[in-house]
Amino acid sequence: MTRRTTIALAGLSAVVAAVGASTPVQAQTCFGVEYRVNGATTALTTAITGAITTTEAALVAQEIAERARLLSAVKVLTAQSAAGSDQVSNGFRASSEALATTVATQEQRQAVALATHRYGSVGYDPCGSNTKAQGLYSAMVGTTAVRRQIVTPVRAQPGRYADPKEWVADVKTGDAPDGAALYSGDTAAASKFINTIVGPPDPQPRIGATTATTDLARLEKTGRDTYRSMTAVVLADIAADYRADGPIAQARNLSTHWQGNDGGAAWAAGVAGQHDRGIIQDAVRMEAANLALLAHQIKRGMRTEATAAALLLAMVNARISNSVPVPGRGSTPASFQTP
Known part of the structure; x- marks a missing residue:
C-alpha cells in the first residue's frame, strides 16, 4: 500500500x-x-x-x-x-x-x-217528590177556603135567623145522614151531613116582644150558635182534610214516593248507585215530609181538644142556664115553654 x-x-x-x-x-x-x-x-x-x-x-x-x-x-x-x-x-x-x-x-x-257522580246524585226522582210535596203544601194551605165552602150551605149560621122549613125540606128530600160522608172525599155530601147534624136555624123573634124577652132570646141564640158553629167548623175541617185532593190524600201520595206498594224497593234501587249526597238529599226530603205530617197531626190534635172543650162548655152552659135540653132527659128549654 x-x-x-x-x-x-x-x-x-x-x-x-x-x-x-x-x-x-x-x-x-x-x-x-x-x-x-x-x-x-x-x-x-x-x-x-x-x-x-x-x-x-x-x-x-x-x-x-x-x-x-x-x-x-x-x-x-x-x-x-x-x-x-x-x-x-x-x-x-x-x-x-x-x-x-x-x-x-x-x-x-x-x-x-x-x-x-257527586252532583249528579240528587236522590230518587227529585222532581216527583218536589211535585208531591208542593201538592201537600197547596192542600194544607187551601184547607181553610174549602172548609168555608163546606160550611156555607149550612142553614143554621151564627147570628142569623131563618125559616126552619127550608132545613126540614132539606132533611126530608136528602139521604139519611151518614158520618162516612166526612171521610169519603165528597164535600157536597159532607156539607149535607153537617147541615143535618147542626140542626135547623133559629126562627125570627116574634114582633112585639118586650126588650127583655128579645135580649134573652138573643143571648140564648148566642149560646146555641157557639157550640153549633164549633161543631160545623170541626166537621167541615175533617171533611176538608179528607177531600179527594186534600192533605190526607196528598200525604199518602207523598209517602208512597219512598215506600210504595213494593215496600220501598224502587226507592232503594234508585239510590243504590248514587253518591252519599243524593242519599242525604232524600233523607232531608223525608224529614221535611215528616215535619209536615207532624204539623198536620198537631193540628188534628188541637182540633180534637177544641171539640172536647166546646162540648164541655155546651154541657156546662146547658146545666147552668137550662136553655138547652140536657142529653138523655128530653126536657124543654124555659124559653120555649108556654106560660
Missing part, C-alpha cells in the same frame, strides 16, 4: 467520521487530501442533508395529517356522543312530559267523573 493510498483511506475515514459528527469537518483543512475527496464529501453531505430534510418534511406533513385526522375523529366522536346524549335526554324529557300529561289528564278525568 502506497503512502498515497494510505492517505486516501485516512481521508475517507475522516470524511465518514466527519459525516457522523454534529458539525461537518472541512476536508480542505486537512493537508494532503485530494480535491476529489473533498468533492465526494460535499456531495455526500448534500445528499444526506437533502434526504434528512425530505424525510423530516414528509414526517412533519404526515404527523400534521394524522393529527388532523385524529382531531376530526375526536370531533366526530364528540358530536356523535353529544347527539346521542341529547337524544337520550330528549327521549327522557319527552317520556316524562308524556307521563305527566297522562297523569294530569287522568286526574282531571277522575275529578270530572267524581264531580259528575
